[in-house]
Amino acid sequence: MAKIHPIQPLPPPEDQEPSLDLHARAMDNLRFIRDTMERAGSFTALSGWGQVVIGVTGALASWVASRQASPENWLATWSSAAVVSVLVGVLTTAMKARAARMPMLSGPGRKFMLSLAPPLIAGGVLTVFLFRAGLVELLPGMWMLLYGAGIITAGAFSVSAVPVMGxxxxxxxxxxxASPVAWGDAWMAAGFGGLHVIFGTLIARRHGG
Structure with missing residues (x-):
């Protein structure tokens, strides 16, 4: 007569816990490695050719602004140029990031944007109050100082050329x-025009466009 072997019961659920814990630990380690690489990386999706276009926009704006007869028209010219420059910068950077198959708002990219935004917002607020106080002659220097400060802080998460530009x-x-008031538009042309073209070309050639 054949001997009947008893059916072995399934292992209790607690015997499966070690494998689940191991999997969870592996996922945590992978997440930690990914986050660390993002923090250590630099934001290379900044478009150099986009900066060149912004520079050309700044040079044209300085030429147009210098021919305006009223402070209101002068400010409107530069405000329009600022809006165009922001749109160009965002669009070209998004295009470069997409071509490189990297998220524009990755760890370094997000930090770049968040570091640049506060000085620009402060510049916008000061512009309103300085213009109302009739201190239009201070705007070119103030704009470049705050923009440069924002570029330096944001450049900590980007390529080395960016903080140097700031x-x-x-x-x-x-x-x-420190210069005569009449030189304001010339300084703006040299800064928002010339510096963007020079450093934009450098970034484009060394960092993929």
């Missing part, structure tokens, strides 16, 4: 404040 903007801003 430092140049701060130097130009200080020089504009």
């Amino acid at each position: 430092l140049c903007f701060m130097v130009f801003g200080a020089a504009a404040l």
